[in-house]
Amino acid sequence: MAKYNINFNNKKDAAYRTLVSEKMMKELKEKILNVIYRKKKYRDKTYSAKRLAEDLNTNTRYISAVVNVCFDMNYTSLVNKYRIEYAKSLLGDRQYGDLRMEEISDMVGFSNRQSFYAAFYKFTGITPRKYKIDTILGVIPKEDIPHED
Secondary structure: OHHHOOOOOOOOOHHHHHHOOHHHHHHHHHHHHHHHHHOOHHHOOOOOHHHHHHHOOOOHHHHHHHHHHHHOOOHHHHHHHHHHHHHHHHHOOHHHOOOOHHHHHHHHOOOOHHHHHHHHHHHHOOOHHHHHHHHHHOOOOHHHOOOOO
16 A cells, blocks of 8 residues: 555654644643633634634644644534534424525535535535434433524
């Protein structure tokens, strides 16, 4: 397999680990969670890694390193993860049953329906429409539907 330059080692590059000290990594991780998740910036379509870095008085390389090491994904995937959790809570709530998928997509922070569907499928293995139908039919138990804080 070496001829195709395939690396089966899933561990992150050592460069990411040495870019930021362990203490700074823990601090930045908490700050990132605070801004992205607790302050719900994941809902903002225009909130980028660059803006996050500016808000935290750091740079995007540090943001990228911390997200890669601490969350085992890139910035976009982290933001999309929270968007999808929020979408699942909306799709599982009868109060939002009349909303179209475009409206749900917009509410959770996606710029378009295609991105929403692609991310939803990536994280859940099913489409948002199927998830909604399965929650209505009880295929997905209520306790498995995330609830917005």
